[in-house]
Amino acid sequence: xxxxxxxxxxxxxxxxxxxxxxxxxxxxxxxxxxxxxxxxxxxxxxxxxxxxxxxxxxxxxxxxxxxxxxxxxxxxxxxxxxxxxxxxxxxxxxxxxxxxxxxxxxxxxxxxxxxxxxxxxxxxxxxxxxxxxxxxxxxxxxxxxxxxxxxxxxxxxxxxxxxxxxxxxxxxxxxxxxxxxxxxxxxxxxxxxxxxxxxxxxxxxxxxxxxxxxxxxxxxxxxxxxxxxxxxxxxxxxxxxxxxxxxxxxxxxxxxxxxxxxxxxxxxxxxxxxxxxxxxxxxxxxxxxxx
Numbered sequence: 001x002x003x004x005x006x007x008x009x010x011x012x013x014x015x016x017x018x019x020x021x022x023x024x025x026x027x028x029x030x031x032x033x034x035x036x037x038x039x040x041x042x043x044x045x046x047x048x049x050x051x052x053x054x055x056x057x058x059x060x061x062x063x064x065x066x067x068x069x070x071x072x073x074x075x076x077x078x079x080x081x082x083x084x085x086x087x088x089x090x091x092x093x094x095x096x097x098x099x100x101x102x103x104x105x106x107x108x109x110x111x112x113x114x115x116x117x118x119x120x121x122x123x124x125x126x127x128x129x130x131x132x133x134x135x136x137x138x139x140x141x142x143x144x145x146x147x148x149x150x151x152x153x154x155x156x157x158x159x160x161x162x163x164x165x166x167x168x169x170x171x172x173x174x175x176x177x178x179x180x181x182x183x184x185x186x187x188x189x190x191x192x193x194x195x196x197x198x199x200x201x202x203x204x205x206x207x208x209x210x211x212x213x214x215x216x217x218x219x220x221x222x223x224x225x226x227x228x229x230x231x232x233x234x235x236x237x238x239x240x241x242x243x244x245x246x247x248x249x250x251x252x253x254x255x256x257x258x259x260x261x262x263x264x265x266x267x268x269x270x271x272x273x274x275x276x277x278x279x280x281x282x283x284x285x286x287x288x289x290x291x
Contacts, residue, residue, distance in 0.1 A: 008053055008054075011047070011048050011054070012053075012054065014047075014048075015048060015054065015276065016269070018040050018044055018276070019037060019040070019269075019272045019273070019276060021040075022036035022037050022039070022040045022276075023037075023272070033272075037272050037275035037276050037279065038275050038278060038279035039279060040276060040279065041275065041277060041278060041279020041280040041282075042279045042280065042282055044280075045276060045277065045279055045280020045281070046280065054273060055277055057270055058270060058273040058274035058275075058276070058277040058278075059274065060226060060266070061267070061269075061270030061271035061272070061273055061274035061275075062239070062240060062243075062270075063225060063239055063240070063242075063243040064222075064225060064243070064263055064266060064267040064270055064271065065243075065267065065271050065274075066229075066240040066241075066243040066244045066247070067225045067229075067243040067244070067246055067247040067250075067263065068247065068260065068263070068267065069133075069148055069151070069244055069247065070243065070244035070245060070246060070247020070248045070250075070251070071247035071248075071250050071251050071256045071259070071260060084146070084149070085146070085149040085150065085153055086153075088146065088149075088150065089149075089150060089153035089154075089157075092150055092153070092154070093122065093157060096122040097118045097119065097122035098118070100117060100118040100122070101114050101115060101117070101118035104117050104118065122154065122157075133147065151240075151244075182236065182237075185235050185236060185237055186237065189232060189235075189237065189241070189242070189245065190245070193245045193248060196249055197248075197249055201252050201253060204249075204250075204252075204255070205253050207220075208253060208255040208258055208259065209255070212258055217259075217262065218262050221250075221259050221262050221263065222262070222263065222266065224246060225243055225247075228242045228243070228245065228246040229242040229243040229246070230242070232245075
């Protein structure tokens with residue numbers, strides 16, 4: 001049975017049915033549904049893993065997921081969190097990246113493999129953490145603010161790590177100029193967000209009030225989130241960071257609840273597809289060379 005032999009609509013219908021049973025199983029035993037999305041992806045994902053449309057739809061899921069996290073942060077709250085996050089972020093980086101990299105080096109792996117494994121360990125799990133926070137309705141809890149701050153911190157640090165690893169894999173070194181370019185991109189994106197809020201906050205309020213419940217607002221909301229996430233990805237940053245910042249823009253409009261409701265259906269389906277595809281991409285085989 002090969003997924004390429006079946007039309008996309010048939011495959012997508014099977015996928016949604018599989019996700020239904022995965023969610024039902026999670027509810028029946030009161031366990032996070034995300035675990036079963038990933039597990040069912042490992043078991044059944046082979047048949048649709050190469051379907052590009054499914055992968056693209058899943059990518060929208062993670063974008064909308066981080067938009068929901070960003071929508072809980074206005075500028076004031078974001079700056080208050082940033083002041084507290086640097087020390088905790090440094091500790092998180094040391095434990096998530098440094099300790100793993102040290103262990104790999106002690107075991108005798110080469111520098112590139114050491115940094116690669118450390119980078120993967122550090123950058124992973126933010127999507128899983130975000131999904132569990134939302135599913136358990138803990139997004140407004142005091143401790144969640146720290147967790148979300150760490151996720152944004154990781155999304156800023158991750159592009160730097162990726163640039164270093166990309167340079168090493170091609171035989172190049174990470175130059176000061178390349179590092180400065182990445183930092184400049186991060187600052188530029190935050191500046192765009194700040195300028196957008198300053199210039200269009202009132203107009204955004206009027207627009208949402210005027211077209212609430214109409215098709216045009218749905219197109220604006222989903223299109224805006226995906227566009228900004230795509231923009232940050234194009235310039236070499238995380239699409240999750242772009243979606244989070246777009247959520248902050250909506251949060252400043254004081255109409256976040258209205259916009260949230262628009263996103264509910266696509267969020268639930270697309271996030272489930274994302275984790276299924278994530279499970280389908282997992283391989284249990286590999287060869288490592290210790291030097």
